Amino acid sequence: MNERYDWLIMILLGIVIALLISYRLNRWLMSPSPNRLPGIPINERIPDHPVIGLLEQEGYEVVGGKVKINLSFDTGHKPILSRLFIDYVASDDSGELYMVKLARDRMPVDWTGSGIRDRLMPFLLLYPECAGLLYIDANEKAIHRISMDWSDEEWNGQDEYNS
Incomplete structure (x- = not known):
């Protein structure tokens, strides 16, 4: 009987880890891109023109x-x-x-x-x-x-x- 609970706990732990990984991956993929794209230099000093x-x-x-x-x-x-x-x-x-x-x-x-x-x-x-x-x-x-x-x-x- 003890082995049965061990397997049940392992399956539940696996499901929780899979849900956590999918949640983090979804947050990373859906996060808004930053205002400034990488690579394009931005000089904060803007002279009037x-x-x-x-x-x-x-x-x-x-x-x-x-x-x-x-x-x-x-x-x-x-x-x-x-x-x-x-x-x-x-x-x-x-x-x-x-x-x-x-x-x-x-x-x-x-x-x-x-x-x-x-x-x-x-x-x-x-x-x-x-x-x-x-x-x-x-x-x-x-x-x-x-x-x-x-x-x-x-x-x-x-x-x-x-x-």
Whole structure:
């Protein structure tokens, strides 16, 4: 009779442990994601600029200021240093984060596929977890929302190298 109670206690203990594990796993899976995605640097210091008002009018909230991303390239001979700058980090109503780049007169964007690729794709590749990039022309009071997607399909039935 004693062995029967031992098995019953073992089964009940197993059920309790299984329920506890499933509860903890469910809590972990259903927990809300943090406001800031990992990897995207957030500078708490946000300098005042007229584009902040423009972003707020369009439903974005500026959550971070200018960020400098240091880069180092190994060329086989000597390292070459460079950097990229993100002017602001903003979030939309759903909590998605966007990098913000301000238009510069001395560095205009050619609004073609190759122009966007050459000027803005490095930012989108650097932080793929963000929802995209907001390119702001303060003079025109225009916000261009840019996101990138990969495509393996050919356009117009031709390979782009043959056009």
